[in-house]
Amino acid sequence: MTLSASAGTNSRWLGFGVLCTGMFMVITDGTVVNVALPTLQQELEFTQDDLAWVVNAFVIPFGSLLLLSGRLGDLIGRKRMFLIGLVMFTIASALCGLSTDQASLIASRFIQGVGGALATGVILGKLVSLFSDPRELGKAFGIFGFVLTGAGSVGLVLGGFLTEALSWRWIFFINLPIGVAALVIALRVLEDDRGPGVDRRTDFLGAVLMASGLMFGIYTIAKVAEHGWISAHTLGFGAVALLLLAAFVVRESKAAHPLLPLRLFKSRQLSGANAVQGLYVASAFSMFFVGALYLQLVLGYDPLKIGLVFLPMSLVTAFVSLGFAAKLNARFGNRMMLLVGLVPVAGGLALLTRLPVDGTFLVDFLPAMLLLGAGGGLVMPALTALAMEDAPPADAGLAGGLVSTMQQFGGALGVAILAASSTSRTADLLAKGESRQEALTGGYRLAFGITVCFLLGCLAVALTVLRPRRAATANPQATGSESGEPETAAADRS
Template sequence: MSDQQHPAAGRPATAPDPRRWQALALLCATYFMVCLDGQIVILALPSIERQLGFTVAGVQWVMSAYMLTLGGLLLLGGRMADLLGRRRMFIAGTALFLAASLLCGLARAPEFLVAMRILQGIAAAIMTPTALSILMTTFEEGHERNKALGFWSAMGASGATAALVVGGPLNDWLGWQWVFFINVPVCLALLAFSPFLLKESRDTSHGRGFDVAGAVTVTAGLMAFVYAIVEVPQLGWTHVNTLAAFGASALLLLLFVVIEARSASPLVPLRIFRSVRLVGGNLVVLLAGMIVFGMILVLSLYLQKVLGYSALQVGVSTMIYSAIAIVMSYSSGPIASRIGARPLAVIAMALMAAGCLLLARAGGNYWIDILPGLVIFGPGIGAAVVSGSIAALSDVAEGDSGLASGINSAAFQLGGALGVAVVATVAVSWSGGSDTVAALTTGYQAGFLACAVLAGIGVLVALFLPGKAPAGAATSVVHLG
């Protein structure tokens, strides 16, 4: 029986909802907020580190905790919404996001803030796939849905860009707490309008189970890995705590594979990884996430701690790379259709490597040392994410398209968390733990070089991507943050 005969399976069977465009505005506001929250905290990290007493290495958990939880639980959040009711779960996730944001702003200890960021990531992992699923069930397939998805994607890109502009004034004028408090009025508005604008829907066509054990083990395994990386500068590679954390990570990830192989309703059916395109494309997206989040973290710290920029100045100074990335994102689809995803991915990674190498020369002058690197880096990140996504989604059966899109979105979030941990660890190691300008400069230069190395690995991965996808392969890309 086709999907059209199952209204609950995701396709409207009645007349279009007259309030669908108002609903779209609400859903896009949600995506904007989630994407904003992924990056807005970057500019506030020095203030958070200083006022809450984080260590230089430990402050990266304010970012990593959110991204790891969001990426690790993304697929579970979408599946729970399908089974338990999309509107119901959207409202529950929004209420949780509101509470977590409020508690983040009220935090007075590092451990409490990190715990609330984990809670915020759980909420985002419910809200984001649920909002996209509601969009897909609200709009008929075809022109209207494509138009709605275009607005959705634009809001995600705008949220990431706005974070660099909004975060600065909030941190400088009102305090770092307001990068979290800003979510409260938005969430209240979402909660007020959701019951009136969103229709309830479910999808029970694929069974009743969802894989909580798989989601928990993969998230815990990745967190253990990040913890091990972060502790290396203080403890060393051979310390018992470092080895224990790496061992726990390996065991948890192995347990995840076992659970997925035996589960009746696996979070990620292992068969999907037989596709070389999917694996290679997602590796490109994972590396792109590592590079961009690692680079912008180190750059923000360099501009504030070495050049003495305010958070507002950092936001304005780094907007150029984000704006260029957005323009290139919209241009990359047609380019990939002409030359193929593989050549575009190779070029993209090469541009990011070149940009990071220029940034690694940073010696105290923004116009000479920073701006040229950002101008080259920007188009690279836009093209890398799109080309990697096209490669990952171009050889997927229609029945696995939702799963593959979720994996693709999770890859970028998880890559961001891993990149922040790896690059921050390199920077701290090379600075020797000193906070002198000379030591910090050396550490941040090493961080930029680490990003260039990751981009070099990305070039090698891109070279091994399969050639052009078969004619008619899907090339639409929708990212969840």
Template sequence: MTTVAASTAAAAPAPAGAARSAARRRGVLFACCLAQFMSVLDISAMNIALPSVQKALGFTTANLMWVVTAYSLALSGCLLLGGRLADLLGQRRMMLIGIAAFTAASLIGGTAVSGPVLVLARCLQGVAASVMVPATLAVLTSTFTEPGERAKAMGLWSAVAGGGASFGGIAGGLLTSFASWRWTLLVNVPLGLLLLVIGSLSVERSRPAARVGSPDVLGAGAVTLGLMALVAGIGESGKYGWGSAPVVTALALAAALLLFFVLNEAKLARDPLVPLVVFRNRALSVTNAVGAFSCAAFYTTVYFTPLLLQQVLHASALRASLLLAPQSLCVLISARGVARFVPRLGTRTVLSAGLASASCGLLWLSRATEHATYLGSLIGPCVLLGCGWGLIMTGSTVAAVSGVPRDQTGLAAGLINTNRQLGGAIGIAVLAGVATARSAALLSGQEGTASASAQRHAAAAGYDRGYLVGALLMALAFAVARVLPGRARGGERVVRP
């Protein structure tokens, strides 16, 4: 009897330990997903609040774009450095630092009393998010190591990432209508404080990479400034023209800096920011290309569709944001639902299905006119886009970190998120130019005399042209995705420098 009692007592702590481990992992998943949601939410929520921001802080129409651009430029330009810092200095440490900095920057922006202060705060938010986002993906990858549970965790993280952009518009409309535009930023303060507590308690301390070395400051500066110059040059092309001195200068500077970055990583840096050998991982290379093309198309719809609803179909900002709710729900459902099947189906199959669905949705949207109805012309494409985007986010996230060594998961996360942000920024700039050119061509010779119906027709035709080009970009991403391995394995061959 004594032996049996002793055995029972010895075995008793095991379930308790398993329960604590499960609770900790749930805390990690919640913290990582909420951090990702905060970073994506801010992009689209601010878009809805822009008219109120302009009125409150006296922005000119030309300068208002910097409220959005400052965030996206800083985020896309610094993501690679943020991902590498997570590998070199510790994933938990950089995640908590990123959350704290993002919370502080949100407080500064939400209480800003002038335009320059708000733009500076948005830039600081972008820098903080560039540290926070890749660290969350690296923490997830390190915490969930079994392929099935990793796929489920990535599915939820991807659902949050994909749905955040759409839900941000809804949140922005509600907060701006019933509170103030300031709450699109201030809402991050209590969320950030909650995240700091949960992250501190649940995320285990991680050892930095074995070969810490010295940070590749030169490479980080070159790629950050190069990407910022590239996005700025493309973004200003609509205002000044492609052949103008500001645009040509920015693009030439971007080309020089990015070429130097490649040379530095290949030949000069002792501990490169991006060891180019990681691109021997086929899944990582192909997924980054798919991410860039698909985000160039999808992020454009996040920009175009609210304008189509408000400017052409005369929906209010709040109503427009609510009409986009089905697309957001489809993103969440599809990303979460497919996660468990990724190991069985393979990332290529999941990505291909998502890209095909999104392509069809964009092609359908390209037929919307100024006489379109929501039920007849928009709800169907939104469902196709939402379902497709959920599959794309899940498949590409799993593929991007497949087979990457643990000490390079931050780098892989930084690469995929950089390409997504950069693809989205370039896509909006280019496709907005395509839409504007189409509208201007239809109104040629009617400057100042065009009727309201003619302007609505021209605007709808411009958006249609943008959607059509977006469908072609999705189709291109589909072709690239076919190069991926047919089935998700425990990991691709690990390649080290």
């Protein structure tokens, strides 16, 4: 369902702005917290092991509930799910800022993760329902791609500034005025889009199996750095996750009203785009994790300076995604621009494999940031459009939730692999007599080399799985291809 004609273009874009604000809040929350972790450890007396739960308490429910949120949005209304999640996230942010001990902060972070999942799991589905014009939708994907790629580095700068200038509590309190304003505007400009509703036919067992399987899976990946890949902990919890997810697939194949219709995965575009999504996030986004460690532990940068190092990438991403991506996608197609964008991203990551012990920003980091920004500005809008273009309107929320879930799984898996690999490499170099700085740098170089391999995997999947398609048919809601019409006819009519 789209906004009524009387609402006008301005209302559509205002509604889109609210959706982007919600996504921006949730993404920046992850990076601002990472910057403030040393301060939190000192003031609330966290041990090193317990400190990880400040992050994990958010990541585990967030990544586990995105897919369920998208599907529930299809059933009960995406606007309703977005508002529920936004209220929960905003209230939890206040509780985080008011926390006086470890338990209250971790519990509040868990609620934040649930609220973040409910809000962001339906954003893509709601986004595609706002715009029936493929040109407007392409422009919206460009802006949304910038939000996805730019919010992380903005969060690093914001977190460093708030923590040093005010207090760690303000990294949470800042969400309050933004969340309230977004809630008020969303109530006014987002049109109700109620689905068929939830009743006795709803696959509640499937929901439990899916959410619990994803939760066990993300927990297992998050703890790999602590326990190792072949430990009893990792293998045991990983086996439980796989069994639950396997049971979910069996359930969905037999259920009369499945929560996740498996027919969606027959779409090469949806399956291929999500595979590329996971690999891309595991490489380009995990770069933040490794890069920040190098800047802090090898070069001795403080949190604010680390954020400023990544800022040029966000600026270039904004310039490309907001200024050129939509026009290029319309002219050459999403798949082509995805392939073009992956090349500079791979080049930027390759440059980071050569980082020296005494690296400098201008020589060793800035060229890579510029390449990553330029490539990311093309990749994310094209990739988001590819993942959504074959989704029927009734399943748009589910498709959007799947995209967000793959982002979380890709990020978690990428960080786990890079952390374990760099740590192992550093230990080997220390055993050979290398200095601590040289050993750390060697470990990070290996990690960046692995990100290049992930990027090559993206290219391989994009080339072999994704189909070229004329840009005019990129929005099935606009072209009518969901009704079974041939793609060429739908393209001509659009």
